[in-house]
Amino acid sequence: MPDESILSPETPVAIPSLTKALEQIRNNLRPGQQSMADWQGGPLAVSAVPGSGKSTGMAGAAAIAIARHQLHARYQLIVVTFTRSAAASIKAKIRQHLRDLSLPQGGFSVHTLHGLALNIATRHPELSALSLDTATVISPNRTHQLLRASVEQWIAANPRHYQKLLEGSQFDGEETERLRRQSVLRTEVLPALAYTVIHEAKSSGLLPQDLLAIAQTQHQLAGDDYQVLTLAAGLYRNYQNQLRSRSLIDYDDMILAALRVLEDVGARKLWQNQVFAVFEDEAQDSSPLQTRLLEILASGGEQLNLVRVGDPNQAINSTFTPADPIYFREFCNQCQQQNRLATMDRAGRSSRTIIDAANFVLTWVNNYTRHQNASLQEQYPEQPQLSELPFSPQAIRPVDPGDPQANANPDLEDGGMGGWGDGGKVQTQPSVPTQHSALSTQHLEKHSALSTQHSVPTQHSALSTQHLEKHSERGLELHTPSDIYETVVRIGERVKGLFGRHPEHNAAVLVRTNDQGLFVASELRRLYPNEIDIFDVGDRDRQSHVPREILSLLQFIERPHSPDNLKAALDVLLNRKLIPSQDLNALATAPETFLYPGPLDPPIRDISRSARHLCRAMLRARMELPPYQLITFLALTLKYNQTELATADKLGDRIAIQASGESSLFRIVEILTEITQTEQFEPVDVESSAEDSPYTRPGQLTIITMHKAKGLDWDYVFLPFLQEQNLPGSLWVTPSAKFLGDYTLAEVARAQIRASLHEKPLPSVALAWEQAEYLKTAEEFRLLYVAMTRAKRLLWMSAAKRAPFSWNLANLKRRNNLEEKRPCPVIPALKQKFPQAVVF
Numbered sequence: 047m048p049d050e051s052i053l054s055p056e057t058p059v060a061i062p063s064l065t066k067a068l069e070q071i072r073n074n075l076r077p078g079q080q081s082m083a084d085w086q087g088g089p090l091a092v093s094a095v096p097g098s099g100k101s102t103g104m105a106g107a108a109a110i111a112i113a114r115h116q117l118h119a120r121y122q123l124i125v126v127t128f129t130r131s132a133a134a135s136i137k138a139k140i141r142q143h144l145r146d147l148s149l150p151q152g153g154f155s156v157h158t159l160h161g162l163a164l165n166i167a168t169r170h171p172e173l174s175a176l177s178l179d180t181a182t183v184i185s186p187n188r189t190h191q192l193l194r195a196s197v198e199q200w201i202a203a204n205p206r207h208y209q210k211l212l213e214g215s216q217f218d219g220e221e222t223e224r225l226r227r228q229s230v231l232r233t234e235v236l237p238a239l240a241y242t243v244i245h246e247a248k249s250s251g252l253l254p255q256d257l258l259a260i261a262q263t264q265h266q267l268a269g270d271d272y273q274v275l276t277l278a279a280g281l282y283r284n285y286q287n288q289l290r291s292r293s294l295i296d297y298d299d300m301i302l303a304a305l306r307v308l309e310d311v312g313a314r315k316l317w318q319n320q321v322f323a324v325f326e327d328e329a330q331d332s333s334p335l336q337t338r339l340l341e342i343l344a345s346g347g348e349q350l351n352l353v354r355v356g357d358p359n360q361a362i363n364s365t366f367t368p369a370d371p372i373y374f375r376e377f378c379n380q381c382q383q384q385n386r387l388a389t390m391d392r393a394g395r396s397s398r399t400i401i402d403a404a405n406f407v408l409t410w411v412n413n414y415t416r417h418q419n420a421s422l423q424e425q426y427p428e429q430p431q432l433s434e435l436p437f438s439p440q441a442i443r444p445v446d447p448g449d450p451q452a453n454a455n456p457d458l459e460d461g462g463m464g465g466w467g468d469g470g471k472v473q474t475q476p477s478v479p480t481q482h483s484a485l486s487t488q489h490l491e492k493h494s495a496l497s498t499q500h501s502v503p504t505q506h507s508a509l510s511t512q513h514l515e516k517h518s519e520r521g522l523e524l525h526t527p528s529d530i531y532e533t534v535v536r537i538g539e540r541v542k543g544l545f546g547r548h549p550e551h552n553a554a555v556l557v558r559t560n561d562q563g564l565f566v567a568s569e570l571r572r573l574y575p576n577e578i579d580i581f582d583v584g585d586r587d588r589q590s591h592v593p594r595e596i597l598s599l600l601q602f603i604e605r606p607h608s609p610d611n612l613k614a615a616l617d618v619l620l621n622r623k624l625i626p627s628q629d630l631n632a633l634a635t636a637p638e639t640f641l642y643p644g645p646l647d648p649p650i651r652d653i654s655r656s657a658r659h660l661c662r663a664m665l666r667a668r669m670e671l672p673p674y675q676l677i678t679f680l681a682l683t684l685k686y687n688q689t690e691l692a693t694a695d696k697l698g699d700r701i702a703i704q705a706s707g708e709s710s711l712f713r714i715v716e717i718l719t720e721i722t723q724t725e726q727f728e729p730v731d732v733e734s735s736a737e738d739s740p741y742t743r744p745g746q747l748t749i750i751t752m753h754k755a756k757g758l759d760w761d762y763v764f765l766p767f768l769q770e771q772n773l774p775g776s777l778w779v780t781p782s783a784k785f786l787g788d789y790t791l792a793e794v795a796r797a798q799i800r801a802s803l804h805e806k807p808l809p810s811v812a813l814a815w816e817q818a819e820y821l822k823t824a825e826e827f828r829l830l831y832v833a834m835t836r837a838k839r840l841l842w843m844s845a846a847k848r849a850p851f852s853w854n855l856a857n858l859k860r861r862n863n864l865e866e867k868r869p870c871p872v873i874p875a876l877k878q879k880f881p882q883a884v885v886f
């Protein structure tokens with residue numbers, strides 16, 4: 047590439063060494079990535095397949111743009127991505143490039159979309175009507191008090207409409223049934239409707255009155271006996287009033303507040319003058335409103351300096367945000383017309399077989415959906431084309447020889463010993479007779495049906511070893527364990543074998559739900575104590591343990607004479623390993639004797655001394671510290687790590703704002719109780735670079751949901767429990783709410799809002815329900831695709847023959863609620879296409 051395309055002719059100092067260094071960055075990129083590096087201005091869309099190096103390419107392109115345009119702290123490149131961890135990782139990459147180029151670090155900043163919006167909104171409180179000194183950001187869940195209060199207000203103000211809901215599709219007036227229905231409506235159906243609709247409408251920029259206007263354009267939609275959108279608009283209005291009266295804001299408010307700021311000409315100019323361009327990663331996940339924000343920031347000059355990089359096939363947020371993949375596809379189409387679309391279809395992450403399997407699934411699912419679409423079209427001939435296909439037809443291709451990525455498209459080096467054969471070996475030649483091998487042998491014996499069922503045992507292992515030699519080279523395994531317990535044993539054995547040979551590699555089990563993750567983690571810990579290094583991300587995310595633990599301790603210091611409070615506090619200390627194991631009930635039954643014994647009380651046992659000491663220290667702190675400082679004190683007492691301390695601080699700030707000056711311990715406990723009961727209090731992520739990510743450490747088996755796994759990769763990826771019930775699954779009406787009909791109000795409302803946003807006619811209730819189902823199915827298949835494309839060397843997939851309907855851990859431990867389950871429809875198709883990969 048000639049020098050002048052790296053440093054533009056306007057660049058005043060064309061330093062030869064800098065030019066060379068920039069060229070080197072560019073040369074280390076693939077052709078698709080280079081099109082980002084060559085960007086000089088104007089809009090650019092980059093549609094990229096999984097593993098093609100979007101973030102790597104964007105970091106290189108960002109460094110080149112910063113150097114080329116001599117950006118600095120007052121005229122910056124803004125890089126935006128979806129999650130905090132992705133932001134930390136791309137920031138680290140850009141910093142490294144700038145260090146290599148000996149350039150200052152001020153020419154760029156990296157944000158999440160919400161972080162950027164909050165930044166803009168809080169700098170201009172007078173325009174945004176949002177100030178963090180007076181407002182608190184919340185992310186209410188379905189049972190949040192705000193939603194319940196909005197529902198109650200609506201019921202009180204709309205008795206006739208409510209009566210209609212109570213009557214449902216049929217009602218004989220029986221009193222117990224009426225009470226039951228009331229309870230279902232108040233606690234389940236209406237809060238769910240409010241939760242879904244408020245988020246859908248608000249993040250699309252619709253106000254309650256807009257929703258009402260949409261409802262009123264439509265006179266009597268077929269089947270809309272409950273006037274769902276009118277009802278939803280009422281709930282939304284109440285919610286907004288509640289927020290305002292309590293000085294709270296939610297995440298959607300932040301984007302709206304930032305847009306309000308940018309509507310002001312002066313403020314807009316101020317921001318635009320500081321922004322040279324915006325680079326957006328994961329663009330398929332942005333809602334139209336978020337995109338609007340970026341467009342405004344990027345249009346300070348003569349043209350729109352906006353580079354959007356994404357993969358419409360990895361859009362997995364469309365069922366809970368309005369980030370429908372059609373928006374990014376549209377942007378790509380517009381750019382294509384101006385010859386400003388680049389594609390990146392080469393990817394070096396996965397082995398060829400894994401790439402083949404992912405490509406196969408993409409095509410298969412589109413064909414499968416086309417069929418479904420055709421039959422719906424027959425059912426509803428008057429409606430326009432239902433929806434787009436789940437996937438854009440973009441195939442992943444392995445990289446060309448000479449690619450800059452070392453060891454691209456890596457094969458599985460498994461010594462020909464992989465697969466269930468590792469498990470088989472344990473069965474035939476148990477290693478050291480540890481407690482574990484006894485356990486797993488016992489386990490395997492329980493499952494001996496699995497070997498005898500399929501073939502004579504010896505023949506089976508011979509067969510499978512032979513089999514494995516072939517397919518393990520290929521890096522794809524398709525298992526059909528007899529049930530979910532055997533699934534975990536197969537994973538455990540396989541992981542042990544692989545890590546035994548390659549301790550430098552990493553692995554992950556990707557699950558569809560947190561409950562499944564909890565089950566896998568608990569089974570693996572039981573079967574392989576201290577043998578497999580497990581990192582259960584769900585467990586960490588339940589950092590709701592921070593609010594819960596602090597609450598238990600505060601409740602204790604507020605009412606130390608309550609045996610329940612003392613017991614809960616001691617439980618926390620024991621869980622954190624701050625006191626030795628002992629019978630806590632014995633201590634908790636007589637709090638006073640335990641805490642401040644009189645001269646006649648029997649002496650305390652040595653083992654309980656540290657417990658008494660810690661409890662007394664906490665009670666002393668109550669006397670000596672102002673209430674807000676107690677949270678920090680307790681966090682230190684619990685010896686929290688860095689992330690937990692940061693989370694506790696965030697919690698303290700949040701409570702201080704919400705209590706607005708009323709700083710009694712009683713009030714703090716009250717607020718914290720509400721937070722633990724109704725919110726997912728998000729833990730603080732302490733920044734870590736991609737290389738040092740806690741999710742991908744060598745020798746570690748990470749258990750993580752498919753959603754969270756996005757953007758990450760591992761050498762070995764296990765996808766268990768691919769049952770049709772979970773993937774794609776189907777929308778479901780709880781039996782308790784069936785009196786309203788065979789659909790949920792929330793999904794119908796969402797489909798109607800979406801149709802209106804996409805400027806299509808509002809669908810009837812029956813069709814809205816079908817569309818919601820269609821949307822969900824498409825997204826579930828994209829989720830599977832994301833999960834499959836996380837694997838580098840081994841992709842292990844399984845659909846057990848027997849699985850539970852619900853994944854309640856207590857029931858699963860009793861092993862009595864398994865049912866025959868059909869596999870996800872992709873699995874039989876994959877088996878047919880890749881017979882070598884089938885493991886019996």
Ligand SMILES: Nc1ncnc2c1ncn2[C@@H]1O[C@H](COP(=O)(O)OP(=O)(O)OP(=O)(O)O)[C@@H](O)[C@H]1O
Nearest residue numbers: 074075076096097098099100101102395450451757
């Ligand atoms: N030009 C390159 N040179 C060397 N390695 C590269 C290059 N581009 C990408 N890689 C490597 O390829 C892998 C995938 O890259 P990256 O995570 O950026 O992909 P992605 O497109 O963002 O993936 P996904 O969308 O699936 O999350 C990483 O290990 C990265 O280091």
